[in-house]
Amino acid sequence: GAVVSQHPSRVICKSGTSVKIECRSLDFQATTMFWYRQFPKKSLMLMATSNEGSKATYEQGVEKDKFLINHASLTLSTLTVTSAHPEDSSFYICSATAGGAGEKLFFGSGTQLSVL
């Protein structure tokens, strides 16, 4: 099956620093990638949808200047958490799809971000 690689799997950083998370589709071209945030024992909350070559569409309440998303190629999307604070600590997951509606998503393995 299709593989989505997410890196790093875990990151610990100091408050005020920026953290970049990468999401790569390894064996297919991902026309659309999604970024989610998940709190312990909770569901996934969609943060933004990114299409290759265009600006990401952010969900209501998600600060686009705080969570920078770049989808520069059909196989790579990045999420940068800028000036991270302890409240940004969370599990971040990306997913990708090769098609549009009706296509299943392939998920990365997630990134656990801890901001001290």
Add this chain to the structure above:
Amino acid sequence: SQQGEEDPQALSIQEGENATMNCSYKTSINNLQWYRQNSGRGLVHLILIRSNEREKHSGRLRVTLDTSKKSSSLLITASRAADTASYFCASEETSGSRLTFGEGTQLTVNP
């Protein structure tokens, strides 16, 4: 956005028993999907049922969909300890390709 609801939130059974999880959603959908998540990991797609389907099988999985009640169920038969995980339903709205995830059911299968 509104999240779907799942019940139960947690389910603990013995190996060999069947596990049933239910999901409700709020909008008109193209399809409903079920995913599995092991602790601290990404999600793995299990099965997709389209809005014009009522039941679908895949191995030990059986999914039903009732669009009049806006609900779906996932049945895992002859459960195994390796089935221990969180299970999420996700509904794809007719308005686009985004998925709305349910709150999840934590399944524990005791050996």
